[in-house]
Amino acid sequence: MDKPLILICNDDGIDARGIHALACALDGLGELVVVAPESEQSAVGHSITMRDPVRAHPVAFEVPSGPIAAFAVTGTPADCIKLGCNRMLDRFPDLVVSGINQGPNTAVNVLYSGTVSAASEACILGLPAIAVSNCSWSADADFEIAGSFARQIAEKVLSKGLPAGVLLNVNVPATEAGDVKGIEITRQANARWEEEFSPRKDPFDRTYYWLTGRFVNLDDSGDNDLAAIDRGYVSVTPLQLDLTAYDHLDTLRSWNWESSAD
Amino acid sequence: MDKPLILICNDDGIDARGIHALACALDGLGELVVVAPESEQSAVGHSITMRDPVRAHPVAFEVPSGPIAAFAVTGTPADCIKLGCNRMLDRFPDLVVSGINQGPNTAVNVLYSGTVSAASEACILGLPAIAVSNCSWSADADFEIAGSFARQIAEKVLSKGLPAGVLLNVNVPATEAGDVKGIEITRQANARWEEEFSPRKDPFDRTYYWLTGRFVNLDDSGDNDLAAIDRGYVSVTPLQLDLTAYDHLDTLRSWNWESSAD
Numbered sequence: 001m002d003k004p005l006i007l008i009c010n011d012d013g014i015d016a017r018g019i020h021a022l023a024c025a026l027d028g029l030g031e032l033v034v035v036a037p038e039s040e041q042s043a044v045g046h047s048i049t050m051r052d053p054v055r056a057h058p059v060a061f062e063v064p065s066g067p068i069a070a071f072a073v074t075g076t077p078a079d080c081i082k083l084g085c086n087r088m089l090d091r092f093p094d095l096v097v098s099g100i101n102q103g104p105n106t107a108v109n110v111l112y113s114g115t116v117s118a119a120s121e122a123c124i125l126g127l128p129a130i131a132v133s134n135c136s137w138s139a140d141a142d143f144e145i146a147g148s149f150a151r152q153i154a155e156k157v158l159s160k161g162l163p164a165g166v167l168l169n170v171n172v173p174a175t176e177a178g179d180v181k182g183i184e185i186t187r188q189a190n191a192r193w194e195e196e197f198s199p200r201k202d203p204f205d206r207t208y209y210w211l212t213g214r215f216v217n218l219d220d221s222g223d224n225d226l227a228a229i230d231r232g233y234v235s236v237t238p239l240q241l242d243l244t245a246y247d248h249l250d251t252l253r254s255w256n257w258e259s260s261a262d
Numbered sequence: 263m264d265k266p267l268i269l270i271c272n273d274d275g276i277d278a279r280g281i282h283a284l285a286c287a288l289d290g291l292g293e294l295v296v297v298a299p300e301s302e303q304s305a306v307g308h309s310i311t312m313r314d315p316v317r318a319h320p321v322a323f324e325v326p327s328g329p330i331a332a333f334a335v336t337g338t339p340a341d342c343i344k345l346g347c348n349r350m351l352d353r354f355p356d357l358v359v360s361g362i363n364q365g366p367n368t369a370v371n372v373l374y375s376g377t378v379s380a381a382s383e384a385c386i387l388g389l390p391a392i393a394v395s396n397c398s399w400s401a402d403a404d405f406e407i408a409g410s411f412a413r414q415i416a417e418k419v420l421s422k423g424l425p426a427g428v429l430l431n432v433n434v435p436a437t438e439a440g441d442v443k444g445i446e447i448t449r450q451a452n453a454r455w456e457e458e459f460s461p462r463k464d465p466f467d468r469t470y471y472w473l474t475g476r477f478v479n480l481d482d483s484g485d486n487d488l489a490a491i492d493r494g495y496v497s498v499t500p501l502q503l504d505l506t507a508y509d510h511l512d513t514l515r516s517w518n519w520e521s522s523a524d
Contacts, residue, residue: 048374053462053470078374082457083471108386110505111379112310112340124370124454156517165452166507168514182521185514187506190427192386195344200315208315209345238507238514243372244449245428245500252430252447252500255418259444 004030004094004158007084007122011041011077011101011114014059014070018100018134018143025147026097026154027063033093034061034070035084041076041114048078056083077118085125095158096122099132100146104171106133106225107191107217110239116169120241123167128157131167135229136174145180146172149234153183165242171225171235184233189224191217266292266356266420269346269384273303273339273363273376276321276332280362280396280405287409288359288416289325295355296323296332297346303338303376310340318345339380347387358384359416361394362408366433368395368487369453369479372501378431382503385429390419393429397491398436407442408434411496415445424500431499435491446495451486453479 006026010019014036023032035056054075061070071088073080077098085092098118105113115131122129130153134146149172157168169188173180194216197209217226225235268288272281276298285294297318316337323332333350335342339360347354360380367375377393384391392415396408411434419430431450435442456478459471479488487497 048473053472054459055468055470079473082473083459086457087459087471108503111382111386111503117373120373124373126454152520156519160517163507163510163513166510183519185511187508187511188504190504192388195348197316197345197349199349206317208317209349210315211310211341211344236514238510239505240507240510241370241373241505242450242452243501243503243505245425245502246449248425248428248500248502249447249449252498255422257418257445258414 005089005091006030006032007089007093007096008032008034009036009077009080009084009096009098009118011037011118013037013040014072016102018102021143021147022097022100022132022150023061023063023068025151027065029151029154030094032063032068033084033089034068035073035080035088037077037080038072038074048076054079054083056088077114078121081118081121081125092125093127095154096127096129097132097150097154098130100143100150101133102141103137104133104135104229105131105169106171106229106235107189110169110188119167123165123241126164128162129167130154130157130170132170132172134172134174141174145177149183153236165240166238169237169239171229173229173232173234175232179232180234181232182234183236184228186225186228186235186237187223188237188239189217189226190219191215191226267351267353268292268294269351269355269358270294270296271298271339271342271346271358271360271380273299273380275299275302276334278364280364283405283409284359284362284394284412285323285325285330287413289327291413291416292356294325294330295346295351296330297335297342297350299339299342300334300336310338316341316345318350339376340383343380343383343387354387355389357416357420358389358391359394359412360392362405362412363395364403365399366395366397366491367393367431368433368491368497369451372431372450381429385427385503388426390424391429392416392419392432394432394434396434396436403436407439411445415498427504428500428502431501433487433491433497435494435496437494441494442496443494444496445498446490448487448490448497448499449485450499450501451479451488452481453477453488
């Protein structure tokens with residue numbers, strides 16, 4: 001097979017350390033092209049830009065083997081994938097890798113994550129896709145460990161493929177290289193944010209709120225993403241984009257529905 | 263039981279016709295409180311606002327029985343649910359209803375939909391939630407038919423409840439009242455957008471792009487949301503927020519993973 005074409009994206013923005021670490025880690029695995037947001041787009045969820053136009057401009061981007069094609073986009077991670085696949089690349093990529101995010105994207109956070117939404121958008125387009133997050137929030141977080149796992153997982157996906165409609169969500173624990181115990185295949189944990197809104201007053205005595213909160217793990221089973229990371233494993237969760245609650249179809253059908261509007 | 267407390271949200275903005283039609287349709291079913299975006303938030307997906315503060319201000323909102331409490335929020339639909347449940351209401355609501363959206367939220371569009379994300383956010387908080395969309399894009403679309411189905415479905419959910427982690431996504435076909443054939447419980451169709459980016463030049467000769475595209479139904483089974491609507495039925499799809507691709511866990515576990523970083 002020809003050299004695989006690999007599209008790289010993220011949500012922390014094209015200048016973030018994580019996307020550079022990812023591109024460097026994937027260097028040599030194929031032809032790399034970066035299409036990523038111009039600025040940070042965390043927690044944008046699966047937004048797309050429809051009411052405004054989107055712009056893209058080429059930027060310099062170096063990996064160890066030399067410069068690669070890279071474009072900064074004035075839009076969301078999902079926009080980058082759509083625009084990249086339709087305009088920047090001359091064919092659909094063989095693989096899309098999104099990341100490396102600063103901070104975990106586990107449990108219900110996959111719904112808020114721009115990193116995951118880039119991989120989801122690729123999955124919608126029928127492409128094998130991987131989202132990679134580094135669980136460390138530290139400003140000087142090490143991205144090399146996450147990068148080397150991203151490479152291992154990318155190689156597997158290139159050789160074995162993924163079923164249609166399935167993407168991989170990878171979270172690498174914030175530990176030293178020697179402390180990572182390996183890879184675990186996990187479920188999305190059942191957890192949630194218990195929000196608080198911290199009120200402030202502006203100079204005109206009007207209230208505004210900052211979202212804060214505490215992340216609560218409601219899942220005591222061992223095979224979920226949070227548990228694997230806690231034990232020092234890289235968590236790999238296969239995600240699907242068919243949200244149908246199949247187990248509940250029959251119950252709903254048994255409800256006694258009226259056929260008219262009132 | 264006390265009068266149920268019902269939180270109403272949408273993504274088209276608090277001044278949209280659809281949210282007024284929804285509140286009017288639910289009038290009398292419980293205590294209604296509206297917490298909705300100040301301005302249109304379509305296609306924001308499951309965004310939350312973290313880098314900026316959020317503001318809310320009370321607005322006038324009338325239903326047939328009189329005025330109800332209503333707040334306009336400078337944020338996304340998910341922000342509205344978080345802020346509403348934590349700050350505007352003195353207890354968690356018994357039901358959250360989001361809509362009525364102008365235009366369908368079917369198939370993979372549930373991922374992009376702000377209407378669905380409001381209901382998803384409620385579901386994350388452990389609340390029964392319904393997203394309602396009117397399939398008509400027409401500026402003078404009739405919202406009464408969708409409203410009366412929203413009321414019927416809200417009554418059912420209040421009396422029967424929903425399992426934890428499951429929300430209902432309702433799409434009402436754009437037909438006359440007498441032409442709606444009833445309610446069908448459906449799956450999320452397998453469909454996607456085939457994007458095009460329409461390029462334009464700004465006055466400085468720089469290119470920008472508008473996202474356009476064609477929605478392609480890849481699903482030829484009869485029990486999906488798109489098919490039900492095409493046949494003139496109201497589609498009710500139970501959605502879940504655990505995205506784990508359970509069927510693929512064993513395959514992934516059988517891959518020959520290396521335990522070290524390289």
